[in-house]
Amino acid sequence: MDNSMGLRERKKAATRQALHEATLRLSLAHGFDHVTVEAIADAVGISRRTFFNYFGGKEDALLYRDEQQTQALVRNVRNRPPEEPAWTALRAAVHDMRDSLDNPDRELAVRTRLAQKHPSLLARQLANHSALENDLTLAVAERAHPPGVRPHVLAAAFLTSLRLAAQMWLTEEPVRPPVEVMDEILDEMASSFHA
Structure with missing residues (x-):
């Protein structure tokens, strides 16, 4: 605390x-x-x-930890050096949360599975993700990008990468460290911006 x-x-x-x-x-x-x-x-x-x-x-109570982590991610992006390119800042911001990435708890899998089974939880989770995407878009836009679509695309692509990494980590056999799965997907996503 x-x-x-x-x-x-x-x-x-x-x-x-x-x-x-x-x-x-x-x-x-x-x-x-x-x-x-x-x-x-x-x-x-x-x-x-x-x-x-x-x-x-009760939906908000169950998803409280997710909300805390998303707020920390947005804070971390805003705290990155302003001269960093946006994608670099996004990746560094999530790596700043390394303790929770290196030691994922079973709770993540449980919350994810519960949300997949219960429409009210899934709806709340989708609303939370939409709010996070908006907040992250604003944080990216603050990094000297001209107004336009790029901050929206970067934030959406980044969050999609994190979602895919979480899904892969939950279902992969053998299990790899979550940060390894995340970095692989973020590398692949970044390559599409340079292609």
Whole structure:
């Protein structure tokens, strides 16, 4: 947890994380369709009303970790040196998240499989990805690109590469390190921009 946050913010972040973990745990035990907001709130020791101070629904609670990672990615792109070409900055930004790439948790696979089976989760995940694409497009556009279509294309191509890498990593046998799969796909995608 970020040391710069005050006690109140740390408590809120800890509660969000606890709600996320309870939602995942209950979904695995009972199936996502059978998990209620009340059950999640009870598992964390808060009221249903308090739950809604943190999340709009159980879908948001389950996908909380994804949201945190996407916000970190956009922040990392914005923090890259301004003279870096956009594609280089995007790749470096995702590599700055190396700890989560090198040590992927089983939770990623679980969340992905749950989203594939449940329309409400898939819809929320698609909405989150759309918002991420918009944020990433703005971050790329800030890198001295003239207005136009290129920031949109770069952001979309980059996110498509990450999605493909995650899908391949989840299904490949034998399993390779996720960063190796990601770099292979990003290399292939980059070659299309130079062809």
